[in-house]
Amino acid sequence: MNIYDISKKAGVSIATVSRVMNGNARVSEKTRQKILDIIAENDYTPNAFARGLGLNTMQTIGLLCADSSDQFFSRAVYYLERALRANHYDAILSCTGPDYDTRTEYLKRLLAKKVDAVILIGSSFIEAVPERNRYIIEAAAEVPIIILNGYLKAPNVYCSLCDDQEIIQQAASACLEHGRQELLFLYRADSYSGRRKLEGFKEAFAAASLPLDSRRIVLFNGSIPETKEKLLSLASEGLTFDTVIAGDDELAIGALKYAKAMNFDIPSQFAIIGYNNSQLGICCEPELTSIDNQLEFCCNNAVAALMSVLDGKPAPGKTMLSANILQRGTTDFF
């Protein structure tokens, strides 16, 4: 059942049928109703591929993400998909894993599929070496690229992110002010947001004119039990710390398990601050003080900017949201 069949049944030309389908041009109410009836009777649906060929779009956005099973990413995917759908776009999901080559390959694959834009979910896409971000800039020559929680200044690249640096600086400063100077900063990856969080941590020490032992900065990519072990081994090496500021809630839970293994009282003897305000943080006891990075706002902003761009209108290259600290049981301040 195609547009020719419908036009034949209605005794009109395909042009008229098309006009009725797209509702823009003026058609006499009589023929309009007749065509509508015939369309309904035969439940005719325009062929999406032919439509795509003609319009050069199938209203599809590519979602590129390292690991959609991750607590944080899966929420991002959820919010993004919902916002896109509300704007009549479909989302093609593509998970790359941690590999650089896979990332570039899958991005190309999305472009080959002629998506209208690509959203990069997660700051792991932005590396410290500019050269390694070039594939993103090249992709931006073809379609708009949206980056969630990362920043890259380039034409046709639009970033929506949370001010990780400021909030970690605030959190660390608060710790220092409350007499907790033996801080440990635990983060998972040398990603854009990882680097920003680290900067915030360093800033807090600089602002307080306190020296910062580099052993207090720990880059560690492990599971909850592995994190616990890691901290146990750091402690046994003689490093003393009474507070952990973590780059995500999973690491924070690992720190919590460590504190319990050491029989520390939480939060009086040992404090923990997580990141992402994930569901993990309310599973443990005491519940996790965690930083809420306003993910839903961030996603909605990203899609709003994208829609503007796709509409030929301008959009800010960078939208930065401030984060909040959610105090629960693993700290006694904020």
Added chain:
Amino acid sequence: MNIYDISKKAGVSIATVSRVMNGNARVSEKTRQKILDIIAENDYTPNAFARGLGLNTMQTIGLLCADSSDQFFSRAVYYLERALRANHYDAILSCTGPDYDTRTEYLKRLLAKKVDAVILIGSSFIEAVPERNRYIIEAAAEVPIIILNGYLKAPNVYCSLCDDQEIIQQAASACLEHGRQELLFLYRADSYSGRRKLEGFKEAFAAASLPLDSRRIVLFNGSIPETKEKLLSLASEGLTFDTVIAGDDELAIGALKYAKAMNFDIPSQFAIIGYNNSQLGICCEPELTSIDNQLEFCCNNAVAALMSVLDGKPAPGKTMLSANILQRGTTDFF
């Protein structure tokens, strides 16, 4: 840059270029290399829409899911997307929320986009009233439908699921055998798997010739703190229970919070069994005994069946996997 441009530059016809692109027909090595070079030089990529129109497929599978931010669903999406991609299919994700009408609408939307098949993630798609499953059967008239963790017997519908009933029956029987008779079965939804789990629970009592008070069966769809409150209120109404068998880990954590609020010793005074073996279960203290429903196998099976069907080969309408109980700190047996 289209196939005509390439053919012109190479001094051949578009047919030859097409043959080289698709690698099937026989082309002389000389012209083949020449065309390949020109393609590489101009980095020509066939127009996906035109290709779709000609072949009537764009190698895309629709993923329909109630809520991709859910722990369980997001893992399913991850495994499915990975398996599909390995078979050169892309995944369009579509989250419906809990609404029936939205489900039917979004399914239609996927079909209108001419996906090659649709995978329904989660048993909430299968309702108890057959009439309300008809939209699935109708969709199956157009493309293969795969159901993950649900079962519907119909042509062109293929189901991959875990034997929820058997494992809950085993778990409940083990509890009864260990002298724990004051069981509470807590489940979230009257979905296919919810009903199957409930059956397993009932079976255990029947097998042990024990009476089952219907108050011990609790259908409750709430968050962790809400679940805790719900159990507190049940206890205050006089219902006694020393064991909770939960339909998912979130409910189980709620039960754990309840037990802690009551100052019960876990597991001696109060035992808990979760479901899904999610990350939530290793965040709490003690860690959750949970049922592992082999989600990764389930997803891989689903995709394998789908690939077979798309290849014109037969596939089983139902593939059932047995689950395992993972003993951790909230029980002292298994």
Added chain:
DNA sequence: TTGTACGCGTTATCAG
């Protein structure tokens, strides 16, 4: 081994 010509289903343009 290679080329020609048509079909796929839609939208857009221009003429009436």
Added chain:
DNA sequence: CTGATAACGCGTACAA
């Protein structure tokens, strides 16, 4: 208000 016709770009019989 309506119709005829040309793109859109690719795949593929069929012919050479």
